[in-house]
Structure formats: structure tokens, C-alpha cells
Amino acid sequence: MKRSMMIGTLVLSLTATGTVAQGMPFGSEEDVDFAAQIWTYLEESKLAGPGMIRATPYEGTDPHGMMLETFYTTAEIDGHEGDLIVKRNFGPEGVTEDEVLRNPEEHLAAYTVMFRRTAGYDPENADWYWVKYLPDGALDQTPDGVAMAGQVAKGMDEGCIACHQSAGEDMVFTSDHHAD
Numbered sequence: 001m002k003r004s005m006m007i008g009t010l011v012l013s014l015t016a017t018g019t020v021a022q023g024m025p026f027g028s029e030e031d032v033d034f035a036a037q038i039w040t041y042l043e044e045s046k047l048a049g050p051g052m053i054r055a056t057p058y059e060g061t062d063p064h065g066m067m068l069e070t071f072y073t074t075a076e077i078d079g080h081e082g083d084l085i086v087k088r089n090f091g092p093e094g095v096t097e098d099e100v101l102r103n104p105e106e107h108l109a110a111y112t113v114m115f116r117r118t119a120g121y122d123p124e125n126a127d128w129y130w131v132k133y134l135p136d137g138a139l140d141q142t143p144d145g146v147a148m149a150g151q152v153a154k155g156m157d158e159g160c161i162a163c164h165q166s167a168g169e170d171m172v173f174t175s176d177h178h179a180d
Contacts (some may be wrong), residue, residue: 024146024154025122025150025151025154025155026130026146026147026148026149026150026151026152026153026154027141027142027146027147027148027149027150028150030150031129031131031147031149031150032139032147032149034077034078034129034149034150035131035133035139035147035149037077037078038075038077038084038113038115038131039133039137041075041076041077041084042086042111042113043137045073045075047071047073047086048086048111048133048137049137053071054069054104055069055070055071056069056097056101057069057090057097057100057101057104058097059097060089060090064087064089064112065088065089065090065091065109065110066090066091066092066093066094066095067090067091067095067096067097067100067107068087068088068089068090069087069088069090070085070086070087070088070174071084071085071086071087072084072085073086075115077115080117080118082115082116082117082118082127083114083115083116084113084114084115084116085113085114085115085172086111086113087111087112087113088104088108088110088111089108089109089110089111089112090104090107090108090109091107091109092107092109095107105135108135109135110132110133110134110135110140111132111133111135112130112131112132112133112160113130113131113132113133114128114129114130114164114172115128115129115131116128116129117129122151122154125151125154125164126169126170128164129149129150129151130148130149130150130151130152130160131148131149131150131152132148132149132152
């Protein structure tokens with residue numbers, strides 16, 4: 001219930017003004033193209049898709065999933081090497097580690113990814129690019145059909161950026177390894 005309330009609040013925040021497609025810093029053709037490059041990297045690196053590397057899932061929280069697998073690495077995308085964080089989100093609520101280990105494909109709900117782009121991309125948010133993929137690699141979308149790729153929910157009170165700002169300067173909750 002709590003997860004759907006948070007997602008609903010984000011969706012309402014993203015759509016309340018009706019300006020998601022006009023003027024929001026995400027979901028553009030450029031954002032979608034860059035997300036496709038990241039997805040290709042994820043598949044080639046076995047971080048997504050058939051034969052992907054597995055990790056031991058751990059208990060997660062909203063909005064990412066009840067169980068998670070997280071990978072930290074660097075990647076070269078579009079000629080730039082940057083920090084890459086890949087989080088596999090598993091559900092539904094109540095799913096256990098054993099259930100995810102037995103049948104991860106059945107429980108995979110989404111991939112949420114952060115990639116640190118070149119300096120100047122979004123300096124007030126540590127130059128992170130945000131993207132959310134469905135299990136098949138398609139981009140998740142807002143109810144208005146805007147791709148969740150780019151500076152997702154920038155300037156809003158809730159969403160990717162607002163939440164991660166509370167993690168500190170590097171915007172990463174689990175490690176300060178990625179701080180500049």
C-alpha cells in the first residue's frame with residue numbers, strides 16, 4: 001500500500017501541471033537515445049538481459065522494490081566514462097530472498113539506473129542521469145507517456161532527484177565511493 005501511495009504521489013506530481021512533456025528535463029528524444037545506449041551496455045556487460053550476472057538479493061524499500069540487487073561500476077557510454085549504478089527491483093510486496101533466488105525473472109519489476117554524465121550535464125545534482133527500464137528493457141513511462149529517462153522529476157518535491165538529494169553531495173545512499 002505504501003509503495004503504491006508513493007508511486008501515485010510521484011505520478012500526480014509529474015502530471016499535475018500537465019507540463020511533463022513540455023519543459024520537463026526528461027523524456028526527450030535525446031534522453032531516450034541515451035537510455036538505449038545504456039541498455040546496450042547493460043546487456044553487453046551482463047548487467048541486464050539473458051544470462052545476466054546475479055547477486056544475492058537484499059531487502060529493499062519503496063519505491064525501488066521489496067528485494068534488490070545492486071551493482072556499482074564504471075562504464076563508457078557515448079565516449080564518456082562515468083560511474084554506473086544498476087539496481088534490479090524485485091516484487092511484489094512480501095516477496096522473499098528465496099523466491100527471488102528461485103525465480104528472479106518472475107519477480108523482476110524494473111531496473112533503475114544512475115549514470116554520471118560529463119561535468120556540466122546537471123551540476124546541481126552531481127551530473128547524474130536517471131533512467132527506469134521495465135524488465136524487457138523498454139523505458140518506463142509516466143501516465144502521460146513520457147519516458148522516465150534524463151533528469152527525472154528534477155525540481156519536484158518527490159521523485160528520483162528529490163529523494164537522492166537527501167543522501168548528500170554524491171546523491172548515493174549506500175556508499176560515498178562515487179563522490180567527486
